[in-house]
Amino acid sequence: MLDVAIRKPDGSTAVDWQHVGLRTAPPLPVAPALREVLPDGLRRGSTVSVSGSMSLLLALLGAASGDGAWCALVGFPRLSAEAAAEYGVDLSRLAFVPAPGSGWTTAVGALLDAVDIVAARPPRGRGLAPGDVRRLAARARSKDAVLVPYVSDSWPGADVRLHAQAGEWSGIGLGRGRLRARRVDVVAAGKGTAARRRSAQLWLPADGGGVDQAPAPVIDLAG
């Protein structure tokens, strides 16, 4: 890389080309409640695997989509557009590819070219070839997209792995009330800067839809 810098008359550096060449694309934002597990947002070019809850996936897309990012969901069953909208996903920038069949890898690869966040569920039955997994991660990195595989176990080579452990529902009793909110433990682990395990207690969904931070449960000893 060229060692060039544009300097102001007083000698201070205005533009340093060494840094221009580096990754400058800002990360995609995440909902405030998710900042505990993803403090830097969704870094472009990374692979963030999600497991345990479809709501977590929608909550992850919400803030970025509301900020203008395009999202595609590949290989998912019928997800509710209403729930997606509750999490803040802009439906005009959302596309579904429900049944790509044997063209799964091609479709995900083509979408990574121009769509900011590609959430993809690997086809059931046969696993993906390790080469495909590597190629898709490389594609995401070179195109500054975010690949979000939705997996049941783990996705090899994910930069961040998010896992949701569903907890109790609130607002519903025995024949009274209704489902209002669910307490979910979200754990993030990964490699590099994400190597430190982070966890958060969330309402997912929160009362009225969306995602929110949940206070630690009060243990009722007297009861």
Place this chain on the structure above:
Amino acid sequence: MDAPRRICVWCPDWPVAALGVDPTEPAAVVTANRVVACSHAAREHGVRRGQRRREAQAACPTLAVLPRNEEAEARAFEPVVAALESIAPGVEITRPGLAAIGVRGPSRYFGGETGVLHALSRAIAPLAPDGLLGIADGSFAAEQAARRGLVVDPGNSERFLAPLPVETLDLPSLVDLLKRLGIRTLGAFAKLEARDVLARFGPDGAWAHRQASGRDDHPLAARRPPVEFAVTLDLEPPVDRIDTVAFSARGTAEQFVTDLGAHGLACTCLELQARSDNGEETVRRWRHAGVLSTVDVLDRVRWQLAGWAAGPNGPTGGINRLRLVPIETVPTGAHQQALWGGTGAHDERAARALARVQTLLGHGSVLAPVLDGGRDPGQRTRLVPWGDEPLPLRSPEQPWPGQLPAPAPSVLLDPPRPAQLLDATHRPVVVTDRGAMPAPPALFGLDGELTAVTSWAGPWPVDERWWSAEEARRVVRCQIVDVRGRAYLVTGTMTDSPRWQVEAVYD
């Protein structure tokens, strides 16, 4: 520079006249509870523009109150515009009921302004019998002249406008301010220094100032007679392979796009018609978020023919005719990409990638979600093929009583999966005719696996569309949480041996 001399046609009370109301009948067109136009008979009874509906009705009890229909106004005005076009090109329509043309050209042809007036009144009289004509320098002065049926001599526009009240300017807030400043006529307003007006009243005020002094020489946005932009491709002999049709259509599509481009237009909505050798036809409208290019047009040809061939009403013979009709066009200038956000290059790139995946996997493989109206979560999400217009069938904003409040379930099961809901004695949970559950659910089974129910809510009866034999639906809904913490939305029929189904999962 002097403002160009114009002849203006004004059809009084056009919103009323366009609705086909007899001018001798008192009638008024009302929007947002205010009278926007009234017939001559109504005016004689004391009905005025800007009155509330009640005031107008009090002034004239026999008043017919009509809602405004701007499309009808435009439609009815079209023949008038056509008549103007037959006299001179470059008709400028201010709004339905008011249009202007430059005088210079036609007055040479007709031998003076009087000749043009004669020709125009002959052309317009059968279409708009009340229409008035006026000539002046500048469009504002011409409009005012037409409202009074006057011909203002060249160079006299300022003098003509000077005694008119400031209310003539169609800017209520500015007029209010001017009156409080003691400026009551256009002449007094025009005497102010243009620089000071701009500084105090901004660009709107400056524009009004130019109008008041008869110097509004704004360039004519010429309306050209519409040109036939639709293109047709005849295939002889008929072709039965889609890619061959698409290949043959390349030249036609290119002509379609360049024809529009040559007129400074770009197509945003396109109607594509295809006919087979045996007479079957397919017609579909394709809307595009951006401007359709040749490649986009060809893609749509391919998708539509593929969908047609695969569908139940597919063609039985080869395709012998293809027709492209532009439905909506935008001036190319208006479609410049937004600098920040909007339909930027980024959005276009994403849309192109999705179109590419659709070509790879076939039409209908990429879907766009639409929020639809309905009581069930399943009805509220609809997926339409990418490229089709994502419009809801039923408005989601309407109240849908009985719809579940947020949060919505994230996963919908389509079709619903059969489930078991058993009470403590392992018998199916029954819902009585009155929507009661004598034995509460204790066990929930999906895919043959039974789990204990920890909490539940409902039953909430849904009695939908009872007026229609086919669509009537009478079920109850329950929310069930099982011992693993998974929540389901289930529906059951209200019969002695109920059928329970899982509609959606709160995953």
